[in-house]
Amino acid sequence: MTTDPATTARSVRVVHPGFGATVQDLGRPGHAALGVGLSGAVDRRSLRLANRLVGNHEHAAVIEAPLGGLVLDFDHHATVALTGAPCPARAGGREADMYAPVRLAPGERLTVGTATEGLRLYLAVRGGLDLPPVLGSRSTDTLAGLGPARLAAGDLLPVGGLADGWPAADFAPQRRLPAEPVLRILPGPREDWFTPEALVALCTQPYTVTDQNDRVGMRLAGPFLERARTGELPSEAAVPGALQVPPSGQPILFLADHPVTGGYPVIAAVHEDDLPQAAQTRPGQTVRFRW
Amino acid sequence: MRILSYGTRALLAEVSGLDQVARLHAALRRHPLPGVLELVPAARTLLIRYDRVLTDRTRLVAALGALDLRAVPPVEAETVVIPVRYQGEDLPEVARLSGLTVPQVIARHTAATYQVAFCGFAPGFAYLTGVDPALRVPRRTVPRTRVPAGAVALADEFTGVYPRESPGGWQLLGSTELTLWNPAADPPSLLTPGTAVRFRDVTADGAEP
Numbered sequence: 001m002t003t004d005p006a007t008t009a010r011s012v013r014v015v016h017p018g019f020g021a022t023v024q025d026l027g028r029p030g031h032a033a034l035g036v037g038l039s040g041a042v043d044r045r046s047l048r049l050a051n052r053l054v055g056n057h058e059h060a061a062v063i064e065a066p067l068g069g070l071v072l073d074f075d076h077h078a079t080v081a082l083t084g085a086p087c088p089a090r091a092g093g094r095e096a097d098m099y100a101p102v103r104l105a106p107g108e109r110l111t112v113g114t115a116t117e118g119l120r121l122y123l124a125v126r127g128g129l130d131l132p133p134v135l136g137s138r139s140t141d142t143l144a145g146l147g148p149a150r151l152a153a154g155d156l157l158p159v160g161g162l163a164d165g166w167p168a169a170d171f172a173p174q175r176r177l178p179a180e181p182v183l184r185i186l187p188g189p190r191e192d193w194f195t196p197e198a199l200v201a202l203c204t205q206p207y208t209v210t211d212q213n214d215r216v217g218m219r220l221a222g223p224f225l226e227r228a229r230t231g232e233l234p235s236e237a238a239v240p241g242a243l244q245v246p247p248s249g250q251p252i253l254f255l256a257d258h259p260v261t262g263g264y265p266v267i268a269a270v271h272e273d274d275l276p277q278a279a280q281t282r283p284g285q286t287v288r289f290r291w
Numbered sequence: 292m293r294i295l296s297y298g299t300r301a302l303l304a305e306v307s308g309l310d311q312v313a314r315l316h317a318a319l320r321r322h323p324l325p326g327v328l329e330l331v332p333a334a335r336t337l338l339i340r341y342d343r344v345l346t347d348r349t350r351l352v353a354a355l356g357a358l359d360l361r362a363v364p365p366v367e368a369e370t371v372v373i374p375v376r377y378q379g380e381d382l383p384e385v386a387r388l389s390g391l392t393v394p395q396v397i398a399r400h401t402a403a404t405y406q407v408a409f410c411g412f413a414p415g416f417a418y419l420t421g422v423d424p425a426l427r428v429p430r431r432t433v434p435r436t437r438v439p440a441g442a443v444a445l446a447d448e449f450t451g452v453y454p455r456e457s458p459g460g461w462q463l464l465g466s467t468e469l470t471l472w473n474p475a476a477d478p479p480s481l482l483t484p485g486t487a488v489r490f491r492d493v494t495a496d497g498a499e500p
Contacts, residue, residue, distance in 0.1 A: 260411050
């Protein structure tokens with residue numbers, strides 16, 4: 001066995017997986033026509049930042065941990081970065097900053113506490129997590145059942161070689177997450193299935209994020225969105241950010257693992273640049289929509 | 292064709308039906324438009340996902356408007372033959388609903404040539420059109436929580452095969468041992484939009500290996 005660090009297998013051991021953490025990258029585009037959705041990180045901006053802070057390719061696989069709560073042991077000199085929902089953290093006993101590269105020595109432990117605000121924590125390890133890709137991606141699609149299983153205590157996650165060069169920044173300051181995010185929406189494709197009053201109501205009062213909030217989507221509670229026409233819509237393809245309205249009149253915001261096709265009319269779609277904010281809202285928080 | 296907006300990076304082209312969707316999908320695969328990343332066919336629509344750096348809504352709408360779908364030749368795809376043991380739990384119910392006998396149901400299901408209109412619901416789940424009008428039966432009033440992989444089923448204007456175990460509300464006619472979904476293969480799904488499909492009755496063949 002060689003001791004050359006370039007060829008020695010490096011890994012991360014999961015001591016505590018938090019609250020349903022998964023492995024995510026930028027997902028598997030290009031397979032929707034076969035019924036396979038994009039999946040990947042719900043907050044793609046935080047995933048890309050975490051990878052940049054450790055010098056990884058942006059599509060390297062990281063850990064997405066709802067509410068944080070991770071405990072990991074490292075067997076190598078590792079560089080990691082935490083982004084997304086702010087969480088208190090310690091690396092080998094030392095306090096570890098968010099949004100900055102953090103060093104760990106072999107045998108050291110990274111302990112991430114519970115998120116103080118926001119919802120999803122991202123943890124990138126320099127080199128990327130090297131689990132077997134499925135259709136070109138290491139993302140766990142929780143709806144389709146593709147990709148690695150959810151993390152469990154005892155898992156050994158191999159670290160790959162998806163780093164190139166060193167990061168240019170050692171800190172990326174982040175604005176605090178807003179208490180009530182304002183999400184820009186664009187009408188369509190089925191805004192004509194709703195009354196003019198529904199289109200106004202969607203933007204006049206806030207919607208509360210219910211506890212049915214996972215990687216597939218977020219059920220919202222607020223003003224009733226009345227249909228202008230009855231009947232069924234033949235199934236059609238959806239995108240992340242779609243606001244689908246079932247007969248309850250309460251919209252569902254589609255996130256990364258949304259169904260590839262859906263049969264309820266989509267009144268509007270959240271602007272893609274505002275989806276990272278939506279991804280960080282917790283049950284009980286309110287959001288506002290703006291045309 | 293009606294073009295509907297769908298967020299910042301997609302359009303939905305709505306046409307009159309499955310045949311028009313197939314033609315539009317075929318036309319755009321044969322002559323890809325610059326900046327288009329992905330095409331997702333469904334029952335009446337084709338989702339067009341695009342790179343907003345390389346193209347925009349105006350350019351795409353103009354290019355789509357210039358298409359003449361009548362001039363698009365039908366897609367020539369290979370035919371996949373699926374061997375089926377017609378021993379499904381819902382065969383008697385389908386016979387009752389259609390007013391046919393069970394052997395007549397099987398004969399009509401195997402007589403037709405189907406086409407994959409689109410995929411969805413689950414990875415590799417293909418909606419096959421071309422169902423004999425006599426076999427158009429509604430889905431079950433109470434869906435099953437568990438339908439085994441390989442189940443061959445029927446609902447409304449579609450027939451299909453469950454590629455993996457999943458919940459499902461379609462009427463079960465039988466089962467196949469053919470592998471329809473293999474994520475290590477390229478493409479991972481045996482049935483892709485445009486594929487022609489026939490079912491062959493192997494119920495009477497010898498015992499399973």
